[in-house]
Each structure stands twice: as C-alpha cells, then as structure tokens.
Amino acid sequence: MRFALVNPAWSFEGSIYFGCREPHLPLEYGYARALLEAAGHEATVVDAQARGLADGALRDEVAALRADAIVVTTAPSYLFWRCAPPELRVPQQALRALHGLPGLRLAVGPHASTTPRATLRKLGVDAVVMGECEDVLVELADRPRSRWGEIDAIAWLDGDEARVQGGPRASDMARLPALRWDEATVARHAHHHHRFDTAPIGPGAEVEASRGCPYHCTFCAKDNFRDGYRKRPLEVLLDEIDGLVAQGVRYVYFIDEIFLPDRPLLEALVDRPVSFGVQMRVDNWSPEMLDLLGRAGCVSIEAGVESITREGRSLLAKRCRLSTEQLGDLLIHAKKSVPFVQANLIQSATDDPADVAAFRERLRQHGVWANEPVPMFPYPGSPEYTMRWGAPDDEAWERSVAHYLDRFDHFSDLQDSRPLPLSALEIAPPGHG
Numbered sequence: 001m002r003f004a005l006v007n008p009a010w011s012f013e014g015s016i017y018f019g020c021r022e023p024h025l026p027l028e029y030g031y032a033r034a035l036l037e038a039a040g041h042e043a044t045v046v047d048a049q050a051r052g053l054a055d056g057a058l059r060d061e062v063a064a065l066r067a068d069a070i071v072v073t074t075a076p077s078y079l080f081w082r083c084a085p086p087e088l089r090v091p092q093q094a095l096r097a098l099h100g101l102p103g104l105r106l107a108v109g110p111h112a113s114t115t116p117r118a119t120l121r122k123l124g125v126d127a128v129v130m131g132e133c134e135d136v137l138v139e140l141a142d143r144p145r146s147r148w149g150e151i152d153a154i155a156w157l158d159g160d161e162a163r164v165q166g167g168p169r170a171s172d173m174a175r176l177p178a179l180r181w182d183e184a185t186v187a188r189h190a191h192h193h194h195r196f197d198t199a200p201i202g203p204g205a206e207v208e209a210s211r212g213c214p215y216h217c218t219f220c221a222k223d224n225f226r227d228g229y230r231k232r233p234l235e236v237l238l239d240e241i242d243g244l245v246a247q248g249v250r251y252v253y254f255i256d257e258i259f260l261p262d263r264p265l266l267e268a269l270v271d272r273p274v275s276f277g278v279q280m281r282v283d284n285w286s287p288e289m290l291d292l293l294g295r296a297g298c299v300s301i302e303a304g305v306e307s308i309t310r311e312g313r314s315l316l317a318k319r320c321r322l323s324t325e326q327l328g329d330l331l332i333h334a335k336k337s338v339p340f341v342q343a344n345l346i347q348s349a350t351d352d353p354a355d356v357a358a359f360r361e362r363l364r365q366h367g368v369w370a371n372e373p374v375p376m377f378p379y380p381g382s383p384e385y386t387m388r389w390g391a392p393d394d395e396a397w398e399r400s401v402a403h404y405l406d407r408f409d410h411f412s413d414l415q416d417s418r419p420l421p422l423s424a425l426e427i428a429p430p431g432h433g
Helices: 027-038 055-065 078-083 089-097 110-114 116-123 134-142 145-150 183-188 234-246 263-270 287-295 310-315 324-334 353-365 383-389 396-407
Strands: 002-007 042-047 069-073 104-108 127-129 154-158 161-165 204-207 251-254 275-280 298-306 340-345
Touching: 002 027, 002 055, 027 042, 027 069, 027 078, 027 134, 042 055, 055 089, 069 089, 069 134, 089 116, 104 110, 104 116, 104 134, 110 116, 110 127, 116 127, 116 154, 116 161, 127 134, 145 154, 204 234, 234 263, 263 287, 287 298, 287 324, 298 324, 324 340, 324 353, 340 353, 383 396
Parallel strands: 002 042, 002 069, 069 104, 104 127, 204 251, 251 275, 275 298, 298 340
Antiparallel strands: 127 154, 154 161
C-alpha cells in the first residue's frame, strides 16, 4: 500500500492550546514511515505545517502521491500529544481539503486514543488508531478492510456501526529504528525548541531517548499513550543523533516525558558537537549528575515543580520526596552549568501567592526562571479528568473546555486572550470520498 502521512497546517486561534506554535519533526510519522517501508509498503510524510502548505497545495501534493491511505494526526507532533489543542478544527480542515481524493482515511493522535468514537464521527474517517500508532498502521496496511476485525487498538466503521477494538497500543521501543530525515526537512527546521540562551545557529531537531513516565501525576494526559516508561537502545539513539549532526544539526530537544539520569547517554554526548534541551523532574537528579548533564551539552531545562507546598504536590500525586527548599537548591545548582533553567508552576489552592512570589524571586536572583502559575486544564486521558467525571466519553473534550472557560478568567500568555468553546471552533464532519 501507498501511504500519505499528513501533518496539517496547524493554527491555534481561539484555542486553549498553550504549547509551542513552531513546526517540529513529526516523530510518529518518521517511525511509521520506516516500519511501513520495512514491511514492503510506501510512505511519504506531507508536513503542511513545516512547509506552509495551503489547502490547495496540500491537496495537489497528496493527489500526486495516488495514496491508498491518507493518515491525518490530531496533534502537531508526539511532543504535544499530552497537551494537544482540544478542538479538531485543523485536522477537519485538512480532511476537507482532501475530500474527493481516493484512498482510505485514517486518523492518529490523542483524540483518537482517548475518545475514539467521537473522533471517528467528527473526522469522518474510516478508522482511528488508539495509542501509539507506528505498529498499528503497519497492521492496517497488511490487512484488507475485511480483516480489520483482527486488529486491536483501532476504532473503525463496520458498515454503519462504529466498532472499538481493544485498548491503546504501546510500541516496542526496541523495534523502532534510528530515524532519517531528508536534507530539505532538516534544513528548514530552524527552530530550537525551548532554547533561550542564544540565537539558533544551524538547524534544530527533536529526538526521544525514552517514552512514557513512571509517575502518574494528576495533570498529565498520558493514560492512553506514552504512558509506561520505556528506553530506546542507546546505540540506536546515538546513531540517530550522529545522523542529524552529519546533516548540520547543532541542537536537539529530547521530547521524553521525563528525561531521567542516564550516565551512559550523557557520557556519550560529552564529546559530540551538539547541544540539547530536556524536560525533567529535578528531584530525580543529584548535584553530580546535574554537573554531568551540563558537561554533556544541555543548555535548556524545563523542570516540573508545579506546586511550592508539599500538600500541593501531594494533591497532584507527584510523589516528590524533597522539600521546596531542596528543589530550589537543585535548580540553582543546575544553573551553574546549564544556561537556561525553568521551573514550571501551575495554580494550586494550597499555594499562598506571597509564598509563590518569594519562591520565584529566590530563583530569579540565581538566574532560574519560574513562570507565574498557570491554570490547569483537565485533559481527557489525565487522572484529573477521571477523578472529576469518570472515564472520558464522547463529550469529554467539550466538557473539559467548558469547565476551564467557566472556572478561569485569565490565561497563560501562550494562549489566546479569550479561548472559545469547541462548538465555536470545530466544523461539520467532512464526509468521505
């Protein structure tokens, strides 16, 4: 089969989305393409966001591929599956632009994983993949539609009936190869994600050393994908990084949910000519390992603190053993060898505003930035959502957005000044064919 793997031209007007707006490498499509090709199929990534493709250009390019299956994702890349735009407006628009072209329509992403029936209906596709999509796309390619009943981790239309089969898939990280991107893709990737120490020099890239997280914090929407912690083989990861360096990349961002201390990886990076950024929990790191992190080339740390009280962190199920003062000490120590260190904070009823201001000021005096606490969005697929309303149903995304807009009247500076409800953002299903 011939696949077109479409990353839509993302825009975020009216959205509660607070992630980065810049294009990033669609790692899920990189893996899917490699596995599909290894199984004897053809696959082309059409990245409308990175290339700035308008609807007409997207349609022309996909039409020229004469694809047997067109795949559309519901989040800008694996990096943002846990904090995707709640609305499906952009993938709906992409599918509408492709209306009338031959081929199956498939969808992947966090919406498909958490609310498969609603996503199937809203997008008007033939099937959606629940969970991590790389292996499942190969299984769909290897079987005619009459045998889709053999595949778990999908929801699909069997006649007029929506069938949900199995649960979310978790990929075997040992099977995923070192990714290779063409020269044009790398050259246009000027963005250095979460880098603030200097102006970007040369292309940037995203990679992952691991997937998932051993913690289950209430705010983290990973119940249905990227959940259990798994590491990639070191030799495969270094092969991928070396390939990027050979293409001129001088900065990579590890998209890992949690970048844990890994001495063999850090020692291998010390002599490689590449800087990198990570997201982590600083309470997992010793001062000695933070020093090694800096020597290895880390120039950006985004550290989840979330609350400045033990009670607040306990309510978020962070299982943090350190005091707030000890967390601050480690962040300040990290700043000695890492140019940019950030502590993430979210709004918590247990945190006195004056104490928050004092914590932020202490860090600021040592060069560490801590954001003003931001309102927490109860993402479907997070423990926070489940504790409030139970398992996500077909109205989960609408419910979360309505709750968020009703509860808060000011938002992050990364969000729209006044986000809109989903009913004002999404469009009618595009139909098929």
